[in-house]
Amino acid sequence: MASKKFDIQAFPGFKPITLLCLIVLYAPLVIVTVYSFNASASLTNWEGISLRWYADVFSGPESEKFKIAARNSFIIAIIAATTSTAIATLAATAMVRGGAFKLRTVSFGLISMPLMVPEIVTAVATLIFFNAIGFDRGLLTILLAHIAFCIPFAYLPIQARMQGIEDTYEQAALDLYATKRQAFTKILMPLMMPGIISGFLLAFIVSLDDFIITNFVKGAGVETLPTAIFGSVKQGIKPNIMAISTMLLGVSVVMVTLSYLVSKSDKTK
Amino acid sequence: MSDTSQIAIDVRDAVKRYGDFTALKRISLSIMDNEFFTLLGPSGCGKTTLLRMIAGFEDVTEGAIFLYGDEIENLPPNKRPVNTVFQNYALFPHMTILDNVGFGLEMRGASKSEARRKAGEMLELVQLSQFSARKPSQLSGGQQQRVALARALAPKPKVLLLDEPLSALDLKLRKAMQLELKHLQRETGITFIFVTHDQEEALTMSDRIAVMSAGEMQQLGTPNDIYERPHNKFVADFIGETNLLEVSVDAVHEGRATCHLGGGHELTCNAVTGIGVGSKVHMSVRPERLFTSDAPVEAESLKGKVVENVFIGTDISTIVNLDDGPQFTIRTSNSDRGNKRIFDQGAEVFVNMELGAARLLVD
Numbered sequence: 103m104a105s106k107k108f109d110i111q112a113f114p115g116f117k118p119i120t121l122l123c124l125i126v127l128y129a130p131l132v133i134v135t136v137y138s139f140n141a142s143a144s145l146t147n148w149e150g151i152s153l154r155w156y157a158d159v160f161s162g163p164e165s166e167k168f169k170i171a172a173r174n175s176f177i178i179a180i181i182a183a184t185t186s187t188a189i190a191t192l193a194a195t196a197m198v199r200g201g202a203f204k205l206r207t208v209s210f211g212l213i214s215m216p217l218m219v220p221e222i223v224t225a226v227a228t229l230i231f232f233n234a235i236g237f238d239r240g241l242l243t244i245l246l247a248h249i250a251f252c253i254p255f256a257y258l259p260i261q262a263r264m265q266g267i268e269d270t271y272e273q274a275a276l277d278l279y280a281t282k283r284q285a286f287t288k289i290l291m292p293l294m295m296p297g298i299i300s301g302f303l304l305a306f307i308v309s310l311d312d313f314i315i316t317n318f319v320k321g322a323g324v325e326t327l328p329t330a331i332f333g334s335v336k337q338g339i340k341p342n343i344m345a346i347s348t349m350l351l352g353v354s355v356v357m358v359t360l361s362y363l364v365s366k367s368d369k370t371k
Numbered sequence: 372m373s374d375t376s377q378i379a380i381d382v383r384d385a386v387k388r389y390g391d392f393t394a395l396k397r398i399s400l401s402i403m404d405n406e407f408f409t410l411l412g413p414s415g416c417g418k419t420t421l422l423r424m425i426a427g428f429e430d431v432t433e434g435a436i437f438l439y440g441d442e443i444e445n446l447p448p449n450k451r452p453v454n455t456v457f458q459n460y461a462l463f464p465h466m467t468i469l470d471n472v473g474f475g476l477e478m479r480g481a482s483k484s485e486a487r488r489k490a491g492e493m494l495e496l497v498q499l500s501q502f503s504a505r506k507p508s509q510l511s512g513g514q515q516q517r518v519a520l521a522r523a524l525a526p527k528p529k530v531l532l533l534d535e536p537l538s539a540l541d542l543k544l545r546k547a548m549q550l551e552l553k554h555l556q557r558e559t560g561i562t563f564i565f566v567t568h569d570q571e572e573a574l575t576m577s578d579r580i581a582v583m584s585a586g587e588m589q590q591l592g593t594p595n596d597i598y599e600r601p602h603n604k605f606v607a608d609f610i611g612e613t614n615l616l617e618v619s620v621d622a623v624h625e626g627r628a629t630c631h632l633g634g635g636h637e638l639t640c641n642a643v644t645g646i647g648v649g650s651k652v653h654m655s656v657r658p659e660r661l662f663t664s665d666a667p668v669e670a671e672s673l674k675g676k677v678v679e680n681v682f683i684g685t686d687i688s689t690i691v692n693l694d695d696g697p698q699f700t701i702r703t704s705n706s707d708r709g710n711k712r713i714f715d716q717g718a719e720v721f722v723n724m725e726l727g728a729a730r731l732l733v734d
Contacts, residue, residue, distance in 0.1 A: 268459065268461070270457050270459060270461040271461050271463060273428055273448070273455075273457070273461065274455070274457060274461040274462075274463070275463075275474070275478075276427075276447070276448040276449045277426060277427075277428075277448050277449070277453075277454055277455045277523075278449075278454065278474050278475035278478055278522070278523075278526065279449045279475055279478035279479045279526065280449060280474075280478045281449060284478065289463055292465045293464065293465060
């Protein structure tokens with residue numbers, strides 16, 4: 103018995119606990135997805151398959167509100183993800199290729215700490231900050247806040263990728279008469295690209311899905327998709343919310359899958 | 372070394388310090404034009420540091436480096452007409468083999484088509500033309516190694532630096548690459564500076580070898596010099612197999628020293644200057660310079676008993692304990708067994724060597 107190979111499945115309760123975790127995690131998502139195709143106006147009675155609520159999202163009474171909110175969300179997500187990815191790429195280059203400079207550990211802590219800070223704290227702090235400097239709340243405040251909190255999300259995959267790239271590639275480039283800029287653009291950047299894309303997609307999805315910080319720093323009447331959904335739900339849950347949620351879920355799944363696939367395609371191997 | 376008049380690389384009093392640690396302790400050496408030069412030593416001896424200083428990846432704490440008369444130690448790597456073959460090859464994984472080899476040419480200002488044409492010629496030289504469209508990961512270790520060579524040679528550097536490029540290959544491939552490297556060096560006429568910790572590799576390929584240890588140069592010479600006439604204990608021990616014994620000097624006369632091996636055994640050795648009577652020094656004699664017999668044959672003969680015979684392919688290694696004295700290892704080539712007898716374990720034998728085979732060493 104003792105010589106038997108370690109097998110986690112042999113532990114008592116392995117299967118029931120696994121099953122329970124999977125159900126708790128995924129049952130609500132499955133139910134929302136399934137009921138978004140319900141023909142009934144009721145949330146719980148199943149009356150057959152229909153795309154009625156998807157049509158309602160695009161042409162129903164709330165469609166105008168959702169359209170504007172969705173547009174805001176995507177514009178903010180694209181700009182915030184692009185900006186934060188650019189900043190994160192520079193930060194990672196300095197952290198990984200900058201040698202053992204003073205305060206390196208501190209810098210890493212400062213970059214990644216926002217991930218650990220409760221989001222509500224960041225939200226309140228950001229709001230207070232904007233008030234203190236007299237910044238009118240609106241789309242721009244949302245955008246600035248999103249850029250800031252997206253940086254650590256973009257940073258981590260880029261740093262991880264860069265740590266896997268040996269510095270002999272750049273040395274080889276320099277040895278072969280490339281300037282430092284050419285070594286960066288022709289060698290390091292292409293090799294980092296999977297990490298950069300992965301970081302961008304992660305930042306994009308984090309920005310697209312954010313509710314708490316957005317809700318604090320948005321101006322009156324300015325909505326993103328999550329805040330619009332929340333506003334709509336406050337007046338009672340209708341099946342069209344499930345349709346929107348399912349679409350948002352679809353976007354997230356696609357993005358996360360892309361991010362995973364890109365980071366897995368390791369060209370250095 | 373067809374043209375010994377020109378010095379390719381001249382290292383003058385080069386020192387490298389990292390904080391309190393001195394990696395290189397004032398090295399001076401001249402590497403000749405068209406020479407296959409090897410920096411040989413155990414890991415941590417400073418050989419790679421010296422190579423990287425010539426390449427421009429490490430700055431020189433003190434001293435100067437000249438390349439064909441031009442002082443280069445303050446130039447960045449991309450301004451030095453030397454190229455490196457890296458230990459892990461460092462082929463650009465996102466580029467094809469052809470673009471890898473053409474990279475240096477392109478960075479030097481050649482057009483894309485010109486770079487590709489010359490890269491194609493280089494690939495022909497290393498017999499990899501059929502792989503030019505592939506990515507490095509699709510090639511075997513030996514092929515990658517040849518691509519790395521082609522890439523470093525393509526811009527026609529004045530000196531090629533090779534940082535243990537064969538260490539990742541298996542033995543058979545390594546042997547083949549050793550010959551190929553030697554041929555490439557002859558064909559291109561480019562000065563090669565080769566770094567290795569493998570003494571056999573160094574002896575096989577080099578015109579001259581600098582043996583290094585602990586940041587210092589121990590000996591500089593041809594492979595034959597270094598093998599047959601090691602200056603000191605480190606070189607004798609590091610290069611090849613040897614019998615290294617501590618002896619006491621009884622008398623010194625005309626370059627020969629009479630020495631005590633312990634147990635009443637006496638031996639006449641080739642002495643180095645500065646060894647005094649009564650001093651305790653090390654003596655080295657190569658196992659292949661020894662042979663056993665049942666009666667004294669040579670001028671130098673020592674009595675002992677066979678402890679063990681070990682078959683090692685081409686040779687047989689015999690271990691003999693001198694009566695009350697030290698142990699000797701004797702190598703007999705299997706092709707030589709008609710002339711030289713192998714005695715069974717336990718046999719009483721004499722260990723013979725010609726006068727001068729044993730050499731005294733400084734520490």
